Amino acid sequence: MSKQIIAYGALVERSIDGGTTFEKIPECKGIAIPMVETDYQDVTSLxxxxxxxxxxxxxxxxxxxSLPCGYTSAGxxxxxxDKALGVxxxxxxxxxxxxxQTTGDIFEFSAFPTPQVEGGDLGAPVGMNVSLRTTGDVSWEAGTPKA
Structure with missing residues (x-):
């Protein structure tokens, strides 16, 4: 049996007090997990x-x-x-x-958000994309395995 999961049921939250309290981001349609890339410097010599x-x-x-969300006034x-905070x-x-697992995996990171409203076609829902420019480290905590 596969142990894969789907994104449905995940929770995306943000904190403006350094991680003491978190608040749900309304109407998320996707998850936010950064992919860390490393630059490699060419040191070839003669x-x-x-x-x-x-x-x-x-x-x-x-x-x-890119965090896809449904547009709401509150969101x-x-x-x-958050963008106006400048931090x-x-x-x-x-x-x-x-x-x-009894609990799911947790990813944490810091970023500068930029919300972008996406106009829908006639009759389509209005969307919002939040562009997240990450800064600093990304942490990952594996979920708790079942006993």
Whole structure:
């Protein structure tokens, strides 16, 4: 039996007090989990063995995420207020538990939010995308396994 999960049932929250209290982001339609990439610096020299390029591990970056949401006035107000703070906001994504877990995995990171209202076609729901420019480290905590 597969132990994979679907995104439905996950929780995406944000904290403006450094992670003491978290509040749900309304109408999320996706999850926010950064992908950490590492830059590699070319350190090849005239005496590199066999003429192969050599690299040195450089800085890491978790990039920019796109968090899809349904537009609500409350959600837009929340995100524009967060953007106006001018400091990173802490985000937490809690996945629903897999079949062999009692609690789901948790990802935490900080980012600068930019809300973007997406106009829908006639009769379609109005959406909102929150662009999250990550800053700093990303943490991951595995869910609790079932006994």
């Amino acid at each position: 005496d590199s063995p066999g003429g192969f390029r050599e690299y040195l591990e450089g800085l890491k970056d978790a990039g920019v995420l 837009y107000a929340q995100q524009t207020a 990173p906001v802490k985000y937490r994504t809690t996945l629903k538990p897999a079949v062999d």
